[in-house]
Amino acid sequence: MNFDPDLLDKLRNSRHLAVFTGAGVSAESGIPTFRDALAGLWAKYRPEDLATPEAFLRDPAMVWQWYASRRAAIAAIHPNPGHHAIARLGQLLRRLTVITQNVDGLHQAAGSGRVLELHGNIHRNTCFACGREATPEEAAQDATPPLCQGCGGMLRPGVVWFGEALPAEAWRQSVEAVEDADLFFCVGTSSLVEPAASLPRLARSLGCAVVQINPDATAHDAVADFILRGKSGEVLPRLLDAAFPAA
Known part of the structure; x- marks a missing residue:
């Protein structure tokens, strides 16, 4: 060239x-681009249907699990x-x-x-209620999604969603x-x-x-x-x- x-x-x-x-x-x-079709368990969803505050409030466990699967996939990538x-x-x-x-x-x-x-960064998490950044220990709780130790609100991925x-x-x-x-x-x-x-x-x-x-x-x-x-x-x-x- x-x-x-x-x-x-x-x-x-x-x-x-x-x-x-x-x-x-x-x-x-x-790493698939955000507009690529989802695969596996998530094939029936569009990314736009999962990456919004409204989707999180509607089904926080599902959205948390989707991002957990994305984190796991990214962890193996260099x-x-x-x-x-x-x-x-x-x-x-x-x-x-x-x-x-x-x-x-x-x-x-x-x-x-x-x-x-x-x-934002998918490896970080914040509280949906108070906006505080969570520690890794908080994010590792068994609850789906984990809860903020400051206010008790739900933790969410530290990324910018549609509409934010x-x-x-x-x-x-x-x-x-x-x-x-x-x-x-x-x-x-x-x-x-x-x-x-x-x-x-x-x-x-x-x-x-x-x-x-x-x-x-x-x-x-x-x-x-x-x-x-x-x-x-x-x-x-x-x-x-x-x-x-x-x-």
């Missing part, structure tokens, strides 16, 4: 790279070359911020330092990172979920160079200065090797 010399120069000299990742990055590790390449960028550049829509924690597992999670706002602090820091960045990578995201999908547009409006890395065309192509077709686990390692051959 040949890369534009201007892109290689911008990457080598970047003061602050913001990397925005979506489900396509995790899919390369074997970061892929795309995750590792992004973590390596954090070592090569002056500043790197990872902004992710994924909830699996694979960026952290690969070694990335500053990771802003716009949709993004975590305010993660969103604020993400916008600030984009405003400060001089280079923006958009990696493996379909650009369907707002307001997260507005970040590439924000970057472009501020004069930041935008790089789109995706096997398929998306709406982000319209704001990209550079479009790299392919999977992140294939494109990113080659891009790093081209930009930093001696590293």
Whole structure:
């Protein structure tokens, strides 16, 4: 794969790279995207029917068990070359911020330092009633779902459900990172979920160079200065090797 010399120069000299990742990055590790059909015991459900506050209130045990099955599946999955390449960028550049829509924690597992999670993290749990983050011991109770030791409310997965706002602090820091960045990578995201999908547009409006890395065309192509077709686990390692051959 040949890369534009201007892109290689911008990457080598970047003061602050913001990397925005979506489900396509995790899919390369074997994690189904949220819009993939469910399988096994959950085949009769749509993800949208399980990932809402209303679904949890209607049948909290079922929703808790579904997320427990997802956690178990993710626990056996490892970061892929795309995750590792992004973590390596954090070592090569002056500043790197990872902004992710994924909830699996694979960026952290690969070694990335500053990771802003716009949709939460499936490995954490919070109280549905008071919002307090639960300890691992609380979440390991036999009750389905376990109960908050602070107020007695039901624990829920620490992810953002349909109809809920993004975590305010993660969103604020993400916008600030984009405003400060001089280079923006958009990696493996379909650009369907707002307001997260507005970040590439924000970057472009501020004069930041935008790089789109995706096997398929998306709406982000319209704001990209550079479009790299392919999977992140294939494109990113080659891009790093081209930009930093001696590293």
